Amino acid sequence: MKFLQYTFLLASAGLLSLLPQAVTAQNLDPSAILHPAPDSWPTYHGDYSGRRHSHLTQITPQNVGNLTLAWAFQTDQNAAIKASPLLVDGILYFTVPDNIWAVDARSGHMLWHFNKPTDEGDHIGQRGVAMYKGWLYFLSPDGHLTSLNAKDGSVRWTVQVADVSKGYWTTMAPLVIRNHVIIGVSGDFDNLPGYLKSIDPETGETQWQWLSTPPAGTPNSTTGGMTWITGTYDPDLNLLYWGTGNPTPVLNGKTRPGDDLYTCSIVALNPDTGKLVWGFSVSPHDTHDWDAVEPPVLVDGDFHGKPHKMLMQASRNGYFFVLDRTNGKSLLTAPFGPVNWALGVDKDGHPIPNPEKEPAPDGRLIAPDEGGLTNFRSPSFDPKTGLFIVDAHPSWSIYFAKPADGNYGWAGADYGLWGKGVIEAIDYQTGKIRWTHDVGPGGSGAGVLTTDSGLTFTGDAHGNVLALDTRTGKTLWHAGAGAPMYSSPISYELDGRQYVITSSGGVLFAWALPEHLQESGKKAAGRR
Amino acid sequence: MKVTVGMIKKLCTVTLMAIAAWFFPMGSGAQTQTNHEEGAQAYAKHCSICHGDHREGNLPGFPPLLDISRQLNDQQMATLIHTGKGRMPAFPKMPQEELMALIRFLHSDDLSAGAAHGEEGGANVADAGRRLFQRNCAFCHGRDAAGGETGPDLTRSKLALADVNGDKIGEVVRNGRPDKKMPAFNFSSDEIRSIAAFIHAQQKKAAEHPGGRRGVDVADLQTGNAADGKAYFNGAGGCAKCHSPTGDLAGIASRFEGLQLEERMLYPRNTKTKVNVTLPSGEKISGVLAYRDEFTIGLRDSDGTYHSWPTSRVRFTVDSPVDAHVELFSKYTDKDIHDLMAYLQTLR
Numbered sequence: 001m002k003f004l005q006y007t008f009l010l011a012s013a014g015l016l017s018l019l020p021q022a023v024t025a026q027n028l029d030p031s032a033i034l035h036p037a038p039d040s041w042p043t044y045h046g047d048y049s050g051r052r053h054s055h056l057t058q059i060t061p062q063n064v065g066n067l068t069l070a071w072a073f074q075t076d077q078n079a080a081i082k083a084s085p086l087l088v089d090g091i092l093y094f095t096v097p098d099n100i101w102a103v104d105a106r107s108g109h110m111l112w113h114f115n116k117p118t119d120e121g122d123h124i125g126q127r128g129v130a131m132y133k134g135w136l137y138f139l140s141p142d143g144h145l146t147s148l149n150a151k152d153g154s155v156r157w158t159v160q161v162a163d164v165s166k167g168y169w170t171t172m173a174p175l176v177i178r179n180h181v182i183i184g185v186s187g188d189f190d191n192l193p194g195y196l197k198s199i200d201p202e203t204g205e206t207q208w209q210w211l212s213t214p215p216a217g218t219p220n221s222t223t224g225g226m227t228w229i230t231g232t233y234d235p236d237l238n239l240l241y242w243g244t245g246n247p248t249p250v251l252n253g254k255t256r257p258g259d260d261l262y263t264c265s266i267v268a269l270n271p272d273t274g275k276l277v278w279g280f281s282v283s284p285h286d287t288h289d290w291d292a293v294e295p296p297v298l299v300d301g302d303f304h305g306k307p308h309k310m311l312m313q314a315s316r317n318g319y320f321f322v323l324d325r326t327n328g329k330s331l332l333t334a335p336f337g338p339v340n341w342a343l344g345v346d347k348d349g350h351p352i353p354n355p356e357k358e359p360a361p362d363g364r365l366i367a368p369d370e371g372g373l374t375n376f377r378s379p380s381f382d383p384k385t386g387l388f389i390v391d392a393h394p395s396w397s398i399y400f401a402k403p404a405d406g407n408y409g410w411a412g413a414d415y416g417l418w419g420k421g422v423i424e425a426i427d428y429q430t431g432k433i434r435w436t437h438d439v440g441p442g443g444s445g446a447g448v449l450t451t452d453s454g455l456t457f458t459g460d461a462h463g464n465v466l467a468l469d470t471r472t473g474k475t476l477w478h479a480g481a482g483a484p485m486y487s488s489p490i491s492y493e494l495d496g497r498q499y500v501i502t503s504s505g506g507v508l509f510a511w512a513l514p515e516h517l518q519e520s521g522k523k524a525a526g527r528r
Numbered sequence: 529m530k531v532t533v534g535m536i537k538k539l540c541t542v543t544l545m546a547i548a549a550w551f552f553p554m555g556s557g558a559q560t561q562t563n564h565e566e567g568a569q570a571y572a573k574h575c576s577i578c579h580g581d582h583r584e585g586n587l588p589g590f591p592p593l594l595d596i597s598r599q600l601n602d603q604q605m606a607t608l609i610h611t612g613k614g615r616m617p618a619f620p621k622m623p624q625e626e627l628m629a630l631i632r633f634l635h636s637d638d639l640s641a642g643a644a645h646g647e648e649g650g651a652n653v654a655d656a657g658r659r660l661f662q663r664n665c666a667f668c669h670g671r672d673a674a675g676g677e678t679g680p681d682l683t684r685s686k687l688a689l690a691d692v693n694g695d696k697i698g699e700v701v702r703n704g705r706p707d708k709k710m711p712a713f714n715f716s717s718d719e720i721r722s723i724a725a726f727i728h729a730q731q732k733k734a735a736e737h738p739g740g741r742r743g744v745d746v747a748d749l750q751t752g753n754a755a756d757g758k759a760y761f762n763g764a765g766g767c768a769k770c771h772s773p774t775g776d777l778a779g780i781a782s783r784f785e786g787l788q789l790e791e792r793m794l795y796p797r798n799t800k801t802k803v804n805v806t807l808p809s810g811e812k813i814s815g816v817l818a819y820r821d822e823f824t825i826g827l828r829d830s831d832g833t834y835h836s837w838p839t840s841r842v843r844f845t846v847d848s849p850v851d852a853h854v855e856l857f858s859k860y861t862d863k864d865i866h867d868l869m870a871y872l873q874t875l876r
Contacts, residue, residue, distance in 0.1 A: 078711075078713060078714050080711070112623075113621070113623055114623075115623060115625075115626060116566075117565070117569050119565070119659060119663070120663075121663070122662070122663065122666060122667050123663045123664060124667045141663070189666070189670075189671055189676070289677065338857070338858060340858070356862070360862075361748045362748055362749055362750075362751040362752075362862075362866055363744070363748075363749070363790070363862070363865070363866075364862055365794075365857070365862055367857065370677060371678065396795075396854075396857040398790070398791075398794070400743075400744050400748070402742075402748065404742050405742045405743075406742065409671075410670055410675070410676050410677075413675045413681065413742070413743055413744055415787070415791060417791065417794050417795040417857075418795045418853070418854055438822075442707075460821060460822065462821040464821060464822070464823070475822060478822070478823060
């Protein structure tokens, strides 16, 4: 019977990419991440491009007004969900610090719960697991990577990947490329170099390590460049793209003259060797904590009339960057909100920091604030409209630093004055903002998902989940979910039903059309 | 724990699970300690709210669990926890590992749920608080509580300085500060006391080094020129359109100083915004804005009564004079700010 379903599928749809995951339950062949099936969300960003764009079209601008709750899952935890769930073979895997849940994606009922409290490391967030074959990979606040059996959450091995006693901690969702599990680290309270590590998915052994900055103690040199958001990958170029965090000491740049490479940068590495191919400094000599870890989004398309392999980032420092991702050369640099810390942009597309806007004993007024014009939340690229849609945070703050603040760790103080949240649709060819949609005072922590049918899913500062028209930014549907979203929405289709998953506080929500309004039930029935 | 993996990788899943089962529940002394902490945390999370932080109970409703292992065997305890009884809720989804750790904890002599976070009592309270603080608070407030990403310096906070045993800090921690994006935390009273003890220890430490103290001192904010500030106030800044040095700002420098004054000057928080709503019937209601998103507008009228309407059904105008402060951000130079600060400090 299963064989017949396959033959039918292959013959009728030619969806070869479905083959690997459909054969065995709770199993993800790494090649399946290259072309994710509609019934999967196999990695943090959903695919290697970081576009967070779903090809599903059952939910449309016309019918989204009928969207309703399919199920909700209560974690009963104080910690907010910041993870993007993985979906593999009908099961969602998601996390908060020290916890993983495996939940039936159809019903929201729990299959297992891994709960192992750790006493050390910052418990600021956990962004999700990665999967390789039948194994999950999970980072705990104390700098350990654990491999678990996806069937029951039992532990296979645990290895230390970061030394919590030095000041590192780990929060990010690893990225699987073939037989590499790529992990990044957090830790800017201490003067430590950031790094990426590639771990063998079977043994837990380190395959390579790439350091963002020279080892601590190197004279006249920076530390920092943490790697705490999952990167992206181009299989044709075999390049891994990653954003790096701020330099340390954070607000005092005196001990680290120059551009402080490769902090606040986008880097391209060979995922098999960890060797740097190119790097692009997004904030040369940062003194405002503006990590450039935001997802490097990979887009193939025209730029000013010529086809390009592009990389786009809306960065925390307030600038939107378009690079040629084959060589790291700039195509466009443009602010996407109020920024007052740069003297302009140099000929290679790097903002030029204004020395007068470095933190000072009597304070400097700075836009954006330290949380940045955007941050950890994911943007989305919509190919039809060419819009790069980001949850922005226009904001102002004052920055201080004086000799008594020293040159270790934070080394200064900053205070946010005012900010608000705005969903912005950026035209990637010009950097111009096509539309904006206010999402409330203070700002929203919600990421963005776009779909082929022309919908943009996100959330506001009050806890409303929003569906907007991608062309205009107008609200088409909303639901009050009780707490703001601190994750990025995902979407998948199971049994012919499209689901959109959002989180609010410690609750995961699955939204879908009422069953009587679904049209394509029969078409997809054979997929499972 | 690093299980050596070279030998394992060729084994089949069943064997792996057997090995995992062998490693985890019955390991060394260190493992027993971990189990104890897990049990204590499970107790703190699920049980202490009714049965007390120290298993002392709260009679008549909630029995003490001090000698519970003399009344029930492990199986009976497990069944009771899984199925509940009377007003006691059931915990059917509690994972086996957590359940076993909890039962072991109920057998132990350590009566403190707070033991999950370090030692209790005396000089060690601040140490326990330090660990909680590092996990939950340090990201925003800095590891030494003297400020960090987003969060204020707690060693200079008036509220934290006035706190006694967590009475004021606890209120903020439990309720959060939604307007400043500080989340609420469900800590037990013991945990709050330990966090407060840690913050007070840090305040003491900071006060011992007044000269080299990090953070923003009143003395740091004296670089401006008061005459230029006055000219800006009455001229380019447009401040005089809403404010008066003899009216609302009279004596402002006696009420606020330093960073607090500067923050209020640049953007006063919690100002009241007026809203006037016209209902479909033509009736008008005015009050103080209490809630506003895309879909709902809410106000409190002069009686303090809350009203709300869908934004699509009413017409409304919002009068928010504080927005003038936002418009100034892109116009100020840093000198304007320092001069204004100097001028405001003359208004005593």
